Amino acid sequence: MADPNKYFRKGSEVEISSNDEGFRGAWYAGTVIRPPSARSKKVLVQYRALMADEAGKTPLQETLDVVQLRPPPPREAHPRFEFSQEVDARYNDGWWEGVVMEVLEDGRCSVFFRGTREQLEFGASELRVHREWVNGSWVPPLEVEETVSIVEKMKPSKKMVKDKFSKGTLVEVSSDEDGFQGAWFAATIIDQLTKNKFLIEYKTLRNDDDTDFLREEADILHIRPCPPDTFVVDSFNLHDEVDALYNDGWWVGVISTILKRKRYLVYFRGTNEEMEFKHSDLRLHKDWIDGKWIMASRVHNLVTHLHLSKMREVSPKSLHSSTPDLKLNLMMD
The missing domain is CATH 2.30.30 (SH3 type barrels.)
Known part of the structure; x- marks a missing residue:
C-alpha cells in the first residue's frame, strides 16, 4: 500500500x-x-x-x-480515443468513468455510462484515458500505453472458451442490473448459445416466483472462472483489496480496520459503506485479465484493470437540475 x-x-x-x-x-x-x-x-x-x-x-x-x-492522473499530450476504450469524461467539474461507444467527427466521442445506461457526447479535451491508482502506481502507466481496446483485451481466445467455459462448468457471473452491479455470483454454464454468449444458472439467486434458481443469458465479458483456493490467506493487512461475501455475491472493497478475532471492517467506495466481516467471508481481490488471475499490484504492464465492484450508479447529469447542451441517448438492450 x-x-x-x-x-x-x-x-x-x-x-x-x-x-x-x-x-x-x-x-x-x-x-x-x-x-x-x-x-x-x-x-x-x-x-x-x-x-x-x-x-x-x-x-x-x-x-x-x-x-x-x-494524486492527479497523468494525461497524454495528444490522446486518441477509440471504440470500447475506458475513459473519464469531464462533466460538471468532475471526472466520470465511461466507455467510448462511437468516435464522431472532429474528435468528439459518444460515451456510455454503465451505471445509468446513458450516453453523452464529449469533445476530446473533455476526455482522458481511465486509470486506476493501485499501490502507488497508475494503471495503465503513461509510458506503456497500448492501442488495443479494453474489450479486445478482455475477450478470451477460442481455446480458452472451450477449456474454461464448457457446459457444466462452475463460473462466476457479473450483472448490470440495478442492485447487483459490481458483484460476482456463482453460477453453472448450462449451454453455449453463440460464440460469446452462454445460458447460465445461478447457484444462489432465485427466479421471481422462487420456484427455481435463476437462469439468464450472459456474454463472455461478464463471465470468469471461479477463483482458485490460493486466494484464501491466513490474515489480511490494512488496505488490502478484498472480495467480501455479501447477499450471495462477492463485492470488492478495502480493509479499513483490523478488528479482534479475525474480523475486519471493509470499506466499499462505490456506496460509501463500511461493514464488518469475518475472515472466512473474505478473499484477496484479483482481476481475470487476458486469461490470467492478476493481483492489483501486478497489473502495471496491462492495458487496464477493471474494478467491476466499483460500478458507478450515479448519472453525470444528475448533479444539477439544468439540462446540459449535449446529445442524450438511452442505450437499447
Missing part, C-alpha cells in the same frame, strides 16, 4: 472521491489542507471547483479518509 504521507502532503494537488449524494462516483480536483498524521488517517481537503455557499465564493472543504484521495 502506498504511503499516504508521500502523496498527500500539505498543499499537494489531489483528486477527491466525494461521498455526498449526487457526487458519488466522480473524481474532483482539490488541494490538501491538513495531511494525515500518525494519529489519524483523515485528510482535510479543499475542492477547486465545488463551493460551500450559493454565492460561489467559498471553496468547499471536507475531512476524508485517504482511500477517497489519489
Whole structure:
C-alpha cells in the first residue's frame, strides 16, 4: 500500500472521491489542507471547483479518509480515443468513468455510462484515458500505453472458451442490473448459445416466483472462472483489496480496520459503506485479465484493470437540475 504521507502532503494537488449524494462516483480536483498524521488517517481537503455557499465564493472543504484521495492522473499530450476504450469524461467539474461507444467527427466521442445506461457526447479535451491508482502506481502507466481496446483485451481466445467455459462448468457471473452491479455470483454454464454468449444458472439467486434458481443469458465479458483456493490467506493487512461475501455475491472493497478475532471492517467506495466481516467471508481481490488471475499490484504492464465492484450508479447529469447542451441517448438492450 502506498504511503499516504508521500502523496498527500500539505498543499499537494489531489483528486477527491466525494461521498455526498449526487457526487458519488466522480473524481474532483482539490488541494490538501491538513495531511494525515500518525494519529489519524483523515485528510482535510479543499475542492477547486465545488463551493460551500450559493454565492460561489467559498471553496468547499471536507475531512476524508485517504482511500477517497489519489494524486492527479497523468494525461497524454495528444490522446486518441477509440471504440470500447475506458475513459473519464469531464462533466460538471468532475471526472466520470465511461466507455467510448462511437468516435464522431472532429474528435468528439459518444460515451456510455454503465451505471445509468446513458450516453453523452464529449469533445476530446473533455476526455482522458481511465486509470486506476493501485499501490502507488497508475494503471495503465503513461509510458506503456497500448492501442488495443479494453474489450479486445478482455475477450478470451477460442481455446480458452472451450477449456474454461464448457457446459457444466462452475463460473462466476457479473450483472448490470440495478442492485447487483459490481458483484460476482456463482453460477453453472448450462449451454453455449453463440460464440460469446452462454445460458447460465445461478447457484444462489432465485427466479421471481422462487420456484427455481435463476437462469439468464450472459456474454463472455461478464463471465470468469471461479477463483482458485490460493486466494484464501491466513490474515489480511490494512488496505488490502478484498472480495467480501455479501447477499450471495462477492463485492470488492478495502480493509479499513483490523478488528479482534479475525474480523475486519471493509470499506466499499462505490456506496460509501463500511461493514464488518469475518475472515472466512473474505478473499484477496484479483482481476481475470487476458486469461490470467492478476493481483492489483501486478497489473502495471496491462492495458487496464477493471474494478467491476466499483460500478458507478450515479448519472453525470444528475448533479444539477439544468439540462446540459449535449446529445442524450438511452442505450437499447
